[in-house]
Amino acid sequence: GAVVSQHPSRVICKSGTSVKIECRSLDFQATTMFWYRQFPKKSLMLMATSNEGSKATYEQGVEKDKFLINHASLTLSTLTVTSAHPEDSSFYICSALPLAGGPGEETQYFGPGTRLLVL
Amino acid sequence: AQKITQTQPGMFVQEKEAVTLDCTYDTSDPSYGLFWYKQPSSGEMIFLIYQGSYDQQNATEGRYSLNFQKARKSANLVISASQLGDSAMYFCAMREVGGGNKLTFGTGTQLKVEL
Numbered sequence: 001g002a003v004v005s006q007h008p009s010r011v012i013c014k015s016g017t018s019v020k021i022e023c024r025s026l027d028f029q030a031t032t033m034f035w036y037r038q039f040p041k042k043s044l045m046l047m048a049t050s051n052e053g054s055k056a057t058y059e060q061g062v063e064k065d066k067f068l069i070n071h072a073s074l075t076l077s078t079l080t081v082t083s084a085h086p087e088d089s090s091f092y093i094c095s096a097l098p099l100a101g102g103p104g105e106e107t108q109y110f111g112p113g114t115r116l117l118v119l
Numbered sequence: 120a121q122k123i124t125q126t127q128p129g130m131f132v133q134e135k136e137a138v139t140l141d142c143t144y145d146t147s148d149p150s151y152g153l154f155w156y157k158q159p160s161s162g163e164m165i166f167l168i169y170q171g172s173y174d175q176q177n178a179t180e181g182r183y184s185l186n187f188q189k190a191r192k193s194a195n196l197v198i199s200a201s202q203l204g205d206s207a208m209y210f211c212a213m214r215e216v217g218g219g220n221k222l223t224f225g226t227g228t229q230l231k232v233e234l
Contacts, residue, residue, distance in 0.1 A: 002166075032220055043210065043224045044164075057219075091162060097220055106152050106171070106214070108222055110164035 001027050004096050006111035013084055014119055021079045021114045023094035029074035030096035034108060035067070038091045050077045074099070084118040091115050122146065123213050125225035132201045133233055139186070140196040140228045142211030150216040153194040155185065158208040158227075167209075170194055201232045 003026040013019050023033055032051050036044040048058045048069050056069035066088075068080040077096075081088055095108040124143045132138035144153065155167040170178045170185045178185040186195040198205055211225040 034221070043226050044222075046221060049219065049221065093162070093164060095164070095222075107154065107166055107169055108220075109166060110156070112161070112163040115162070 002109045004111040010115045012117045019081045023077045025096040028098045032097040033077040034095045122223045123225035127228045129229045137199045143193045148215040152214040154212040155196045156210045206232045
């Protein structure tokens with residue numbers, strides 16, 4: 001149980017285009033989902049917290065107009081990188097926090113990540 | 120100040136031996152949770168073990184155990200009987216109740232298991 005999927009796993013796009021990444025909790029409902037960015041051999045950096053039905057909360061220094069987050073349901077959150085540039089190339093990984101009373105309610109479960117390369 | 124400190128950038132261990140990965144934390148929140156995640160080269164973050172600040176006993180999950188020393192603010196991960204598949208990056212993380220469910224991660228320890 002507690003499986004989170006991410007799609008796509010890899011994407012290569014041209015500079016200036018937008019890329020959408022989906023994060024789904026497959027066997028549980030998630031009140032909250034998180035989006036992280038990870039540079040090679042570095043730790044995870046939290047970008048934003050996404051709550052179903054409300055606006056995402058962005059961490060300091062993260063451009064909300066560049067990284068659009070939509071949390072349409074208790075099982076789906078999307079991150080759209082708008083007008084992507086080479087410096088946006090990175091590993092993006094989402095996590096989901098089960099509804100209170102669900103399996104492992106204290107624990108964030110992570111998706112497999114999406115490698116974005118912007119040419 | 121770093122909230123989560125992992126002082127070992129890299130560790131080597133021989134197969135079948137036990138290894139301890141260090142983690143210290145800093146918080147003034149009386150209620151918090153500590154987590155360990157494993158990240159293989161493929162990139163996914165695999166949840167290993169959780170310890171709550173009010174838990175009286177150290178957490179264990181199979182070959183993983185968490186050596187929780189609250190007064191010293193340390194939460195070391197012990198992996199027993201290491202296997203080649205344990206080679207990965209290991210992250211310690213903390214969730215503070217006053218922090219809105221956010222996780223703060225350490226810088227990670229790269230573990231390599233050798234024959």
